[in-house]
Amino acid sequence: METLVRTGVGMGDRAQRRDDEFAEYMHARQAGLLRTAYLLTGDRHSAEDLVQTSLAKLYLSWDKVHDRGSLDGYVRRIMVNENNSLWRRAWKKREFASETIPERHVVDEYDVGARGALWDLVQTLPRKARAVVVLRYYEQLSEAETAEILGISVGTVKSQASRALATLRERAPELDPSTTEEER
């Protein structure tokens, strides 16, 4: 009986330690994750939902991630895949198409006022190309790290990034440093 009691206490301690450890990581990283999520989704409400879901999935997988140094990559991978996934597309459909579910009104300070012209164009890129742009040029990840997170080849990362830059250059020649005054 004594053993059982001790075991029970031990398990409770472990669970508490696990929660504390996760909470510490979450508090340290959630603002950064929100910024990345905003760049992936383009609006604050979707970004918050994406971060919360990704952290929840990380919480469920916490014991599986033995290398704590790989947590950032792991949660980024969850987040990007979630954003590209069927579920999020379906969720967005429900969110925007249903008349019965009231939309939560969010005053988004980042959606008003002057925006960077490039940011406007980034939002028109296909979802996966946008993920490459965000990971490469905002998160400053290497091509190999980006490939690992997205589950695609390094070659595809290179070609997606190159294509995205070409698209931006084509759609906004006035922002392209290589465009001459006359061409503008």
Place this chain on the structure above:
Amino acid sequence: MNTHHDELEQMLGRDLHQQVDGMSTVPFGFSEVQGRAHRIRRNRRITAGIALAAAVAVIVPVGLTVGGTLQSKDEIQPAPSPSVPAEVSRTTLTVNGLPHGHAPEIEYFTVDGVVLPGEGTQQLPESYQALVPSSAAGGWIALGPNREEVIYLSEDFERLGSSPASGYGFATTPERDYVSWVVPENGVQTLELRSTTDPDKTTSWELPSSPPAGVVGILGPDSVVYETQSRSGTTVGLATPEGLTIELPYLNALGVDPVNGLISVQTSSTDNTGCFAVIKAATLAPAWETCDYKLGSFSPDGAYVMATAADSDGLGPTMVSMLDSRTGDLVAEFASAGRKQVTLIRPAWESGSTIIATAIEGTTTTMVRMWVDGALEEVADPVDASEYGDVPYYVGDNRASL
């Protein structure tokens, strides 16, 4: 030499930072995340044998008779509730200690090119996402690296021409005698369905110029299932033999079976999970519905439909099931066990009785074949993905499911 290129990259980085650098307030804490995690866990009901939800009656606003006429307000009766068969094959997924099977009978891609059944690795000029033989195109039809271009190739993989594509990729029939994609050109989107053998056999439907559209699957030589994707979500459409395009009342379409005229669709969505159905294209009536599985593509003979857990993880499925496409009965299931999670990348039907997928366990990556009788074997030499730094093999975009 790359100065201008680098300047644009730097400008882009600065612009992205300007959008978010002041963003720091997160309106939820640990308890909210824990609560959502519990909801996700509760919804992970992947154990077969769970009583399936009662079949529902669906009122479809517009019914379609394939090859016939449109009928308004076609009421569809409840489908019979499927039963669970007595014998189900259950196999634990792993990449270690597997028997080595014969090479895949479908093409797959590596960093070196494409591996064709019986012909070995063929070098390719680009990192294509799909490749289909087509005498009508001169040899092959390929999907470009960004899915925004369909490329016509000679038998020796020399570029002969190209067509724009919408970024969704293309779909093919199981026999690969037809290929379909959306061509966005000059402000117009055209849904193209082309024979791969007869250049004169082409059918097209004009779609609205926006939102972007893409093909899900081919129902027959004159009918295609497609989706459009806007900020407000996905819309499923059916292009009919009469030249019409009809919106279907479903959230997503996942697979198309031209043999039996079936479509797998998502019918509802809740927090991280949802319900799915197989519907009959002729009447749009559901054959059966499930809230326990997320459905995917049909086997080439239409006998089975691929499925995974209804709330699949963002990392990719860690289990795959084969369901009877007529009833929804579970036939075979391959699932990770305990802490040894195996992630499956691009699972695809190889034949009427086998699925091929790239499987990753820890840092070990290989390709596996899953048989309908529960057998599991490796079909490529395992690679240490951490050393490789790349996804070593993947099947074509047009074949992948889930």
